[in-house]
Amino acid sequence: MGGLAKTIPKLASDWATERHSQKGWPKFLESVKVNGIRGWSGQMVEFRFPVVAIAGENGAGKSTVLKAAASAYSQDPSAAGTLAQTFSPDDFFPTTPWEIVSGAQLTYLAKQGASSFPYHVRKHTKRWRGMPERPKRPVFFLDISRTQPIDTLIGYGRLAVAKMASGNFSAVIDDEYLGVLSRVLDRTYDSGEIVQSNNKQVGVLATSGRKYSNFHQGAGEDATADLVALLQNAPRHSLVIIDEVEASLHPRAQRRLMTELIGLAQKNRLQIIVSTHSQYVLEQLPPEARLVLTTDEQGIKEVIYGATTELALSLMDDEVHPELILYCEDEKAEYLVHRFIDYTDPDSHSRLAVVIAGPASSVKTLGLMADQGRLPGLVMGVLDGDQNESPGCAIIPGGTSPERAVYEGLSSDGWRIVAERLGVREGDLVDAWEHAQRIPEKHHVWTERIAEKLPAHIRKSRIWEAACDVWIIDMLPEEVRNEFVGDLLQFLPPVSRRP
Structure with missing residues (x-):
């Protein structure tokens, strides 16, 4: 697995020292609470770092959180002439012949200058209220529709002709952001522009003396060019939201993209929120920048902060089917758990998996969900010895770290x-x-x-x-080892073995 992006230390340092100053992030969306929309019932999602990645299975609620965040602000006059937009919740959560949206509320906590304040928009019946009171901020949202099916490309040829004839809007990608595009895709680009007309958008790139539109580009190249053009437009302190940030990119390009996003967040004091299914994206970020959304068997949504890549993947992947999953805090705890079992009940190893979940808060959340029967299969948390007892969790012997x-x-x-x-x-x-x-x-x-x-x-x-x-x-006394392993394996059904 890869390590953190090389741009993380500088961003983390600036976030730690300047986040509350005008030189830092004087505009910052700290949290959003969703109620009455797509199965959400008042859960809060906090954003604890300038770049945050939200992982989870399809249907866990990632897109809902992104769209709720995009609806937090009205347009800032400083973003006039850019690709920034003002979004209404109705743009994302409309009432249709198949769904009626009512009794819904989005509650925000936003930092504006030296203080943070809560506000909300709500739809009790037919109309969303509280919209004019939203604070102003440039918002840029790139959703998954940028990876377009072939039938949506129809008309691009006519758009190109119209552009040549009437000079429709064209955004030229400057040298700095051509460099970003070139580094992400590991290819030198000579020029680039985004042509827009009648709600259609065409990316036109040139490399090695050849110019071509996105009708002739690969999906990853097309999606990355759109993203780079958007980032070039984003004024300082903007909110940038990207659905499935890894779309159509291979692993090395995904890592390079995250490095560029982190660098731009540090340089321009951007807040960037992305959704992902990719381990390569998650690996580039520190624990405070990762969160996982889960939906249990009763449909209740849960937010897990500081999730490790291993935890995120285990919650999104059913390929491995151990009878028991033990979630612990870090690699040191993982080794201890394995060795306790090796010395006490080695035959059980083939029936379980030990997964690093991240901080104690994540382990406790998973243990509680397991204790309440809200996770499929057998799950138990394993806390370090310096933690207090918690439902669904065992504690490593020693009484300390x-x-x-x-x-x-x-x-x-x-x-x-x-x-x-x-x-x-x-x-x-x-x-x-x-x-x-x-x-x-x-x-x-x-x-x-x-x-x-x-x-x-x-x-x-x-x-x-x-x-x-x-x-x-x-x-350690043998009885201490036996008691701990007994706690871990207490719910694992016994098996009969032939001599």
Whole structure:
């Protein structure tokens, strides 16, 4: 799997230091609450980072959240002459011969300057009310219809002729954004423009001396050109919303696109909200920028924040069918869970999966949903030892964080055995451990600090694994191991095995 986009550190730094200043994000949509629309019953979705990706199965509500966000503002005069639009909830949630939309409400929390304030638009019966009171902000929305079926292309030839004859609106892609397009698609473009007429749009690109319209472009090239033209139009502090941001792009291009979006969000102080089904998109973002929408068997919607890529994929993919799914917080906890089971009930491994879910809040949400019977199959959360009890969750032994429990729980003999497993001198390992302890409040980096003092070929993962194995087997009483694994496997049906 790939890592975070290289543009993330600068954006994260600016967000941490300048988010509340005029140099930062003085206009920011902090949350939207949807009630009475498409199965939503008052759940709130928070946006906690300038670039946020929303994942979830089809029908989980991703598009509803994007459209609700797009309806949060009225047009800002500063965006006149751009591709920005003012959207009404009726544009997205209309009453039709098959659906009646009434008793609906969208509630927003938006930052305007130094303060945040709530407001809402509502449709009790026939009309949406509260529309004039919405704050002003440039909003750009690129929905999935940009990947157009072939029959919608009919008329593009006539549009091209009309443009040549009457000079209809044409937006030229400048050199800076041609560079963005070139980097995403790994191809050098000489020029580009977007021609619009009668609600039709044609992208025209030139590369290697050849000019061609989107009728002759690949779907990914067409969709990316439209997006780049939109981004070029977006004034500072705009809200940019993109449905299925990865549309028609291969994995490397998806990663490059996210790198460019993050860079533009940092440079122009944009707020960008995207939906995705792609692991490559999610991998480029930090935990606070990822959220997953789920709909349980009773139709209740749930929002999971800080979701890992592994959690998002497990909630969207049915290819693997373990009898039991255990959700834990991170890789260190994942290894501990596996080893506890290996030493206590190794036969059960083939019947379960251990998935990294992210922060404790995500694990607790999943545990609660499982405890209430709102998830299919057998699911349990596994919390680190520094967490309190929570419904549907077991707690790793130790009474504190995994790092503290393992490293501080090793006796002198324990460190000697770990040194033997790693093939290093006991004194060198103890010195490395004392080096790590100099920052006691940062136990999450103790393994890395131990590795700094050992030979380069000793991987960080080897240090953690050796320490865990010794702690579990030689430091913990057998009854503690058995009780913990018993908690994990209590709902797993027994099986009979032939001798």
